[in-house]
Amino acid sequence: MTKRRNTRPRAFxxxxxxxxxxxDMPGCEKAAGYRAPRSRDTLNQYYWFCLEHVRDYNARWDYYKGMSPGQIEAHLRADTSWDRPTWTFGQAGTTSTRRATPQEEDILDPLDILGTHRRARAERARAQAQDTPSAPMALRxxxxxxxxxxxxxxxDAKTQYRVLARKHHPDTxxxxxxAEERLKxxxxxxxxxxxxxxxxxxEKTA
Structure with missing residues (x-):
């Protein structure tokens, strides 16, 4: 029985x-099989490196080099929303057509399908939500x-990031x-x- 040949390319x-x-690394005569962007302003123009030098280039690459924290945050906000405004799920794009999200206790339940403690559960959830500070809109x-x-x-954010980065890194x-898109x-x-x-x-130390 012949084994099926795996035609899927390897990661590197x-x-x-x-x-x-x-x-393109000066002094290197190895074949260039790996591309890397020249700068954040010319992402469609590439250097071509060997595997060793593309790894070194990528390790030192910093897309946000030279940008202030405010510029970085504005740039990331635009990227995550594709430069389009966003609204809470279930709401329209204009204030005139927005409708409040229905609460559990507002649902008519004459047969008590949701259970006798429905209102109590809803009240506890609402109280808990009021006690917990909500995240800034940009961070949700x-x-x-x-x-x-x-x-x-x-x-805590750094710890969670390391866990997720290891889990979703293309090499693993x-x-x-x-996995590469998730890591991005x-x-x-x-x-x-x-x-x-x-x-x-x-701001706290200022």
Whole structure:
């Protein structure tokens, strides 16, 4: 019985569309099979490196280098919402058409299908929600991506980020593209939360 040949590329296979040229790193004569963006302003223009030098380049790459914390947060907000405004699920885009989300006790239940303690459960949930401070609007989606509740400390955020980064890193998922996309979302979410918490610390010490 013949074994089925695995045609799936490995995580560090060279780009099949790589040009036949040497590595762009000065002094390196190895074949260039891996591309890397030249800068954040020219993401469609690439350097071509060998595997060793593309790893080194990526390790030192900082997309937000030279930007202030405010610029970084504004940039990340625009990216996470695709430059479009967002509203709470179930609400329309204009105030004239928005409707309040129905509460559990507002639902008519003459047959008591929801249970005799429905109102008590709803009241406890409402009281708990009032006692718990709500997260800033800009952090709600990033916190959901990271699986964190508000309030959160920077150390807790870092710990959770490390766990998720190890879990979803392409190297530990056989180069899975979906894992790579999840890791990108995790990186963006952590940067937003970290930037916000650092800004809060600066305000407290000012």
């Amino acid at each position: 296979d060279p780009d099949p569309n790589a040009p036949e040229r040497c590595c 989606e990033p916190l959901a991506v990271l699986g964190l509740a508000w309030p959160v400390s920077l150390e 998922n056989n180069g899975d593209r979906q 979302r995790i990186n963006v979410a952590f940067t937003i939360v970290k930037t916000h918490l650092l800004a809060e610390d600066l």
